[in-house]
Amino acid sequence: MAFDPGALRRSRSDLAAALKEERNRAGWTQVRLAKRCNMSQTKVSNIESGKLTPAIVDVELILESLGANGPLATEILSLARSANTEWQDHWTSRRRGLDKKQNELARLEARTKEFRFFLLSMVTGLLATPDYVRASIADVSGDQQKTIAKKLERQSILLDTEKSFTFILTEQAARWPILPPLAMAMQLDRLTSVSRLPNVQLGVLPLIGHIPERPLNTFTVYDRRLATVETGTGALTLRDHRDVNAYRDDFDRYEKYTVWGENCRGLLSEWSMIFTRQRQ
Numbered sequence: 233m234a235f236d237p238g239a240l241r242r243s244r245s246d247l248a249a250a251l252k253e254e255r256n257r258a259g260w261t262q263v264r265l266a267k268r269c270n271m272s273q274t275k276v277s278n279i280e281s282g283k284l285t286p287a288i289v290d291v292e293l294i295l296e297s298l299g300a301n302g303p304l305a306t307e308i309l310s311l312a313r314s315a316n317t318e319w320q321d322h323w324t325s326r327r328r329g330l331d332k333k334q335n336e337l338a339r340l341e342a343r344t345k346e347f348r349f350f351l352l353s354m355v356t357g358l359l360a361t362p363d364y365v366r367a368s369i370a371d372v373s374g375d376q377q378k379t380i381a382k383k384l385e386r387q388s389i390l391l392d393t394e395k396s397f398t399f400i401l402t403e404q405a406a407r408w409p410i411l412p413p414l415a416m417a418m419q420l421d422r423l424t425s426v427s428r429l430p431n432v433q434l435g436v437l438p439l440i441g442h443i444p445e446r447p448l449n450t451f452t453v454y455d456r457r458l459a460t461v462e463t464g465t466g467a468l469t470l471r472d473h474r475d476v477n478a479y480r481d482d483f484d485r486y487e488k489y490t491v492w493g494e495n496c497r498g499l500l501s502e503w504s505m506i507f508t509r510q511r512q
Contacts, residue, residue: 243311243314243315244282244285244315245282246311247285247286247291247308247311247312247314247315248279248280248281248282250307250308250311251279251280251286251291251294251308252280254294254295254298254300254304254308255280255294255298258298258299258300260298262276262277262280265294265297265298268297269290269293269294269297271290279294285315285316285471286312286315287316287471287473288309288312288313288316288471288472288473288474289473291308291309291312292309295308295309312472313472313474316470316471316472317468317469317470317471317472317475318468318469318471319466319467319468319469320466320467320469321465321466322465322466324466325466326372326373326374329374329375329378329379330369330372330374330379331375331378331379331382334379334382334383334385334386335382337386338382338385338386338389340454341386341389341454342389343454344395344454344455344457345394345395345396345455346395346396346454346455347395347396347397347398347452347453347454348398348400348452348453348480348483349397349398349399349400349452350400350447350450350451350452350482350483350486351399351400351401351402351405351450352402352404352405352447352448352449352450353402353404353405353408353450354368354405354408354410354450355401355405355406355419355423356399356450356452357383357386357387358386358387358389358390358397359399359422359423359426359434360383360419360422361415361418361419361422362380362384363411363415363418363419364410364411364415364419365380365383365384366380367410367411368410390426390429390431390432391429392431393430393431395431396431396432396433397429397431397432397433398432398433398434398435398483398487399426399432399433399434399435400435400436400437400483400486400487400490401423401434401435401436401437402436402437402439402447403436403437403438403439403499403503404439405450406420406423406436406500406503407420407503409507413507413508413510414507414508416504416507417504417505417507417508420500420501420503420504420507421500421504423500424497424500424501424504427493427496427497427500433492434492434496435487435490435491435492435496436490436491436496436499436500437486437489437490437491438491438499441489443489445485445486445489447482447486449461449462449463450462451479451482451483453476453479453480453483456473456476456477456480457471457476458470458471458476459475459476459479459480461479
Protein backbone atom coordinates (compact mmCIF):
# COMPACT_ATOMS: atom_id res chain seq x y z
CA MET A 233 0.00 0.00 0.00
CA ALA A 234 1.32 3.46 -0.88
CA PHE A 235 1.01 6.24 1.71
CA ASP A 236 1.05 9.91 0.88
CA PRO A 237 2.08 11.85 4.04
CA GLY A 238 0.65 15.04 2.56
CA ALA A 239 -2.71 13.37 2.06
CA LEU A 240 -2.69 12.15 5.66
CA ARG A 241 -2.10 15.71 6.88
CA ARG A 242 -4.85 17.09 4.63
CA SER A 243 -7.29 14.49 5.91
CA ARG A 244 -7.06 16.03 9.39
CA SER A 245 -7.97 19.51 8.21
CA ASP A 246 -10.65 18.11 5.89
CA LEU A 247 -12.13 16.10 8.75
CA ALA A 248 -12.28 19.16 11.00
CA ALA A 249 -14.02 21.19 8.27
CA ALA A 250 -16.46 18.38 7.45
CA LEU A 251 -17.54 17.91 11.06
CA LYS A 252 -18.02 21.64 11.55
CA GLU A 253 -20.03 21.86 8.33
CA GLU A 254 -22.20 18.94 9.38
CA ARG A 255 -22.93 20.56 12.75
CA ASN A 256 -23.82 23.85 11.09
CA ARG A 257 -26.05 22.04 8.60
CA ALA A 258 -27.93 20.53 11.52
CA GLY A 259 -28.29 23.97 13.09
CA TRP A 260 -26.60 22.90 16.33
CA THR A 261 -24.27 24.89 18.54
CA GLN A 262 -21.02 23.43 19.83
CA VAL A 263 -22.51 23.45 23.34
CA ARG A 264 -25.55 21.39 22.25
CA LEU A 265 -23.39 18.87 20.40
CA ALA A 266 -21.01 18.61 23.34
CA LYS A 267 -23.86 17.82 25.73
CA ARG A 268 -25.35 15.23 23.39
CA CYS A 269 -21.96 13.51 22.96
CA ASN A 270 -20.95 13.83 26.62
CA MET A 271 -17.91 15.90 25.62
CA SER A 272 -16.72 19.30 26.71
CA GLN A 273 -17.40 22.27 24.45
CA THR A 274 -13.64 22.83 24.40
CA LYS A 275 -13.11 19.37 22.94
CA VAL A 276 -15.67 19.97 20.20
CA SER A 277 -14.05 23.32 19.43
CA ASN A 278 -10.58 21.76 19.26
CA ILE A 279 -11.86 19.03 16.93
CA GLU A 280 -13.46 21.55 14.60
CA SER A 281 -10.39 23.79 14.58
CA GLY A 282 -8.08 20.86 13.82
CA LYS A 283 -6.18 21.21 17.10
CA LEU A 284 -7.36 17.75 18.19
CA THR A 285 -7.67 14.66 16.01
CA PRO A 286 -10.77 12.81 17.22
CA ALA A 287 -10.80 9.07 17.70
CA ILE A 288 -12.98 7.06 15.35
CA VAL A 289 -15.49 6.41 18.15
CA ASP A 290 -15.78 10.17 18.74
CA VAL A 291 -16.53 10.79 15.07
CA GLU A 292 -19.08 7.98 15.04
CA LEU A 293 -20.76 9.50 18.10
CA ILE A 294 -20.85 12.98 16.57
CA LEU A 295 -22.33 11.71 13.30
CA GLU A 296 -24.93 9.65 15.13
CA SER A 297 -25.90 12.62 17.32
CA LEU A 298 -26.28 14.86 14.26
CA GLY A 299 -28.28 12.21 12.40
CA ALA A 300 -25.72 12.07 9.61
CA ASN A 301 -25.74 8.91 7.49
CA GLY A 302 -25.36 7.70 3.95
CA PRO A 303 -22.42 8.46 1.63
CA LEU A 304 -21.46 11.67 3.44
CA ALA A 305 -21.10 9.90 6.77
CA THR A 306 -19.08 7.16 5.09
CA GLU A 307 -16.77 9.77 3.58
CA ILE A 308 -16.30 11.52 6.92
CA LEU A 309 -15.48 8.21 8.63
CA SER A 310 -12.94 7.51 5.89
CA LEU A 311 -11.35 10.89 6.61
CA ALA A 312 -11.30 10.03 10.31
CA ARG A 313 -9.49 6.75 9.62
CA SER A 314 -6.85 8.55 7.56
CA ALA A 315 -6.54 11.27 10.20
CA ASN A 316 -5.79 8.60 12.79
CA THR A 317 -2.88 7.27 10.73
CA GLU A 318 0.56 8.86 10.97
CA TRP A 319 3.58 8.22 8.79
CA GLN A 320 7.14 9.00 9.81
CA ASP A 321 9.83 8.25 7.27
CA HIS A 322 13.37 7.33 8.28
CA TRP A 323 14.95 10.32 6.55
CA THR A 324 12.86 12.84 8.47
CA SER A 325 13.56 11.04 11.75
CA ARG A 326 17.28 11.10 11.07
CA ARG A 327 17.26 14.79 10.17
CA ARG A 328 15.47 15.59 13.42
CA GLY A 329 17.87 13.38 15.35
CA LEU A 330 17.20 9.83 16.52
CA ASP A 331 17.63 10.96 20.13
CA LYS A 332 14.40 12.98 19.73
CA LYS A 333 12.65 9.83 18.50
CA GLN A 334 13.83 8.10 21.69
CA ASN A 335 12.20 10.87 23.74
CA GLU A 336 8.91 10.34 21.88
CA LEU A 337 9.05 6.60 22.50
CA ALA A 338 9.83 7.14 26.19
CA ARG A 339 6.72 9.34 26.56
CA LEU A 340 4.58 6.75 24.80
CA GLU A 341 5.97 3.95 26.95
CA ALA A 342 5.32 5.94 30.13
CA ARG A 343 1.59 6.09 29.26
CA THR A 344 1.30 2.41 28.33
CA LYS A 345 0.51 -0.50 30.65
CA GLU A 346 0.47 -3.46 28.24
CA PHE A 347 3.02 -3.90 25.44
CA ARG A 348 3.02 -6.47 22.65
CA PHE A 349 6.09 -6.63 20.40
CA PHE A 350 6.24 -8.79 17.29
CA LEU A 351 9.85 -8.76 16.07
CA LEU A 352 10.26 -10.11 12.57
CA SER A 353 13.87 -9.42 11.64
CA MET A 354 15.81 -7.74 14.48
CA VAL A 355 15.89 -7.32 18.23
CA THR A 356 14.14 -4.20 19.54
CA GLY A 357 16.01 -1.57 21.55
CA LEU A 358 14.43 -2.56 24.88
CA LEU A 359 16.10 -5.97 24.57
CA ALA A 360 19.40 -4.97 22.98
CA THR A 361 22.93 -4.98 24.37
CA PRO A 362 24.97 -1.78 23.93
CA ASP A 363 26.90 -3.41 21.06
CA TYR A 364 23.66 -4.39 19.34
CA VAL A 365 22.23 -0.89 19.70
CA ARG A 366 25.44 0.58 18.28
CA ALA A 367 25.37 -1.78 15.30
CA SER A 368 21.69 -1.10 14.60
CA ILE A 369 22.35 2.63 14.02
CA ALA A 370 25.84 2.33 12.53
CA ASP A 371 24.69 3.90 9.25
CA VAL A 372 23.10 6.95 10.94
CA SER A 373 25.04 10.21 10.96
CA GLY A 374 25.09 12.57 13.91
CA ASP A 375 25.60 12.09 17.63
CA GLN A 376 25.21 8.34 17.92
CA GLN A 377 26.35 8.28 21.55
CA LYS A 378 23.37 10.36 22.63
CA THR A 379 20.98 8.04 20.81
CA ILE A 380 22.65 4.93 22.26
CA ALA A 381 22.48 6.37 25.77
CA LYS A 382 18.77 7.18 25.43
CA LYS A 383 17.97 3.74 24.00
CA LEU A 384 19.70 2.05 26.92
CA GLU A 385 18.06 4.42 29.40
CA ARG A 386 14.63 3.39 28.09
CA GLN A 387 15.34 -0.22 29.07
CA SER A 388 14.72 0.60 32.73
CA ILE A 389 10.99 0.54 31.98
CA LEU A 390 11.21 -3.25 31.89
CA LEU A 391 11.68 -3.13 35.67
CA ASP A 392 8.33 -1.39 36.20
CA THR A 393 6.21 -4.24 37.52
CA GLU A 394 3.01 -2.25 36.93
CA LYS A 395 3.59 -2.74 33.21
CA SER A 396 3.48 -6.01 31.26
CA PHE A 397 5.57 -6.88 28.21
CA THR A 398 5.14 -9.69 25.72
CA PHE A 399 7.84 -10.15 23.09
CA ILE A 400 7.61 -12.59 20.20
CA LEU A 401 10.80 -12.90 18.16
CA THR A 402 11.16 -14.96 15.03
CA GLU A 403 14.25 -17.14 14.93
CA GLN A 404 15.57 -14.78 12.26
CA ALA A 405 15.18 -11.78 14.58
CA ALA A 406 17.04 -13.56 17.38
CA ARG A 407 19.85 -14.96 15.23
CA TRP A 408 20.43 -12.35 12.51
CA PRO A 409 24.23 -11.85 12.72
CA ILE A 410 24.43 -8.08 12.84
CA LEU A 411 27.35 -8.50 15.29
CA PRO A 412 30.44 -10.73 15.41
CA PRO A 413 29.76 -14.22 16.87
CA LEU A 414 30.80 -13.58 20.49
CA ALA A 415 28.76 -10.36 20.67
CA MET A 416 25.76 -12.20 19.18
CA ALA A 417 26.13 -14.85 21.88
CA MET A 418 25.99 -12.09 24.49
CA GLN A 419 22.88 -10.65 22.84
CA LEU A 420 21.14 -14.01 23.03
CA ASP A 421 22.17 -14.31 26.69
CA ARG A 422 20.60 -10.89 27.25
CA LEU A 423 17.30 -12.21 25.85
CA THR A 424 17.47 -15.12 28.26
CA SER A 425 18.02 -12.77 31.21
CA VAL A 426 15.11 -10.49 30.27
CA SER A 427 12.82 -13.51 29.83
CA ARG A 428 13.16 -14.17 33.58
CA LEU A 429 11.69 -10.81 34.64
CA PRO A 430 8.32 -11.35 36.35
CA ASN A 431 6.40 -8.91 34.14
CA VAL A 432 7.98 -10.08 30.86
CA GLN A 433 6.93 -12.90 28.55
CA LEU A 434 9.51 -13.57 25.86
CA GLY A 435 9.11 -16.26 23.25
CA VAL A 436 10.56 -17.28 19.90
CA LEU A 437 9.05 -18.59 16.68
CA PRO A 438 11.51 -21.26 15.56
CA LEU A 439 11.91 -22.12 11.90
CA ILE A 440 10.66 -25.66 12.34
CA GLY A 441 7.35 -27.39 12.01
CA HIS A 442 4.40 -25.81 10.25
CA ILE A 443 3.39 -22.17 10.78
CA PRO A 444 0.54 -21.28 8.39
CA GLU A 445 0.97 -17.53 8.88
CA ARG A 446 2.67 -14.89 6.73
CA PRO A 447 4.18 -12.14 8.89
CA LEU A 448 5.17 -9.10 6.84
CA ASN A 449 6.24 -6.47 9.35
CA THR A 450 7.59 -5.80 12.78
CA PHE A 451 4.86 -4.20 14.88
CA THR A 452 4.12 -3.07 18.44
CA VAL A 453 0.73 -2.70 20.11
CA TYR A 454 0.40 -0.25 23.01
CA ASP A 455 -2.59 -1.19 25.19
CA ARG A 456 -5.63 -0.91 22.93
CA ARG A 457 -4.80 2.66 21.95
CA LEU A 458 -2.43 2.40 19.03
CA ALA A 459 -0.15 0.19 16.98
CA THR A 460 3.09 1.03 15.22
CA VAL A 461 4.14 -0.87 12.10
CA GLU A 462 7.67 -0.69 10.73
CA THR A 463 8.47 -0.80 7.03
CA GLY A 464 11.71 -0.54 5.09
CA THR A 465 11.44 3.24 4.81
CA GLY A 466 9.56 4.36 7.91
CA ALA A 467 6.88 3.61 10.46
CA LEU A 468 3.10 3.87 10.56
CA THR A 469 1.20 4.83 13.70
CA LEU A 470 -2.37 3.52 13.65
CA ARG A 471 -5.03 4.72 16.09
CA ASP A 472 -8.19 3.42 14.44
CA HIS A 473 -9.53 0.78 16.85
CA ARG A 474 -10.11 -1.58 13.90
CA ASP A 475 -6.45 -1.40 12.92
CA VAL A 476 -5.25 -1.81 16.49
CA ASN A 477 -7.54 -4.80 17.05
CA ALA A 478 -6.39 -6.36 13.77
CA TYR A 479 -2.78 -6.30 14.97
CA ARG A 480 -3.79 -7.63 18.38
CA ASP A 481 -5.52 -10.49 16.58
CA ASP A 482 -2.39 -11.12 14.50
CA PHE A 483 -0.34 -11.22 17.67
CA ASP A 484 -2.72 -13.74 19.24
CA ARG A 485 -2.34 -16.02 16.23
CA TYR A 486 1.46 -15.89 16.37
CA GLU A 487 1.35 -16.69 20.10
CA LYS A 488 -0.07 -20.13 19.30
CA TYR A 489 3.15 -21.12 17.50
CA THR A 490 5.56 -19.45 19.92
CA VAL A 491 7.91 -21.31 22.25
CA TRP A 492 7.92 -19.88 25.79
CA GLY A 493 9.57 -20.35 29.18
CA GLU A 494 12.30 -22.92 29.68
CA ASN A 495 11.84 -24.29 26.16
CA CYS A 496 12.47 -20.80 24.79
CA ARG A 497 15.51 -20.33 27.00
CA GLY A 498 16.79 -23.70 25.83
CA LEU A 499 16.64 -22.56 22.20
CA LEU A 500 18.31 -19.24 23.03
CA SER A 501 21.10 -21.10 24.85
CA GLU A 502 21.54 -23.47 21.91
CA TRP A 503 21.80 -20.58 19.45
CA SER A 504 24.19 -18.75 21.77
CA MET A 505 26.47 -21.79 21.86
CA ILE A 506 26.47 -21.95 18.06
CA PHE A 507 27.79 -18.38 17.96
CA THR A 508 30.32 -19.17 20.71
CA ARG A 509 31.67 -22.13 18.74
CA GLN A 510 32.02 -19.91 15.67
CA ARG A 511 34.26 -17.67 17.73
CA GLN A 512 36.58 -20.53 18.70
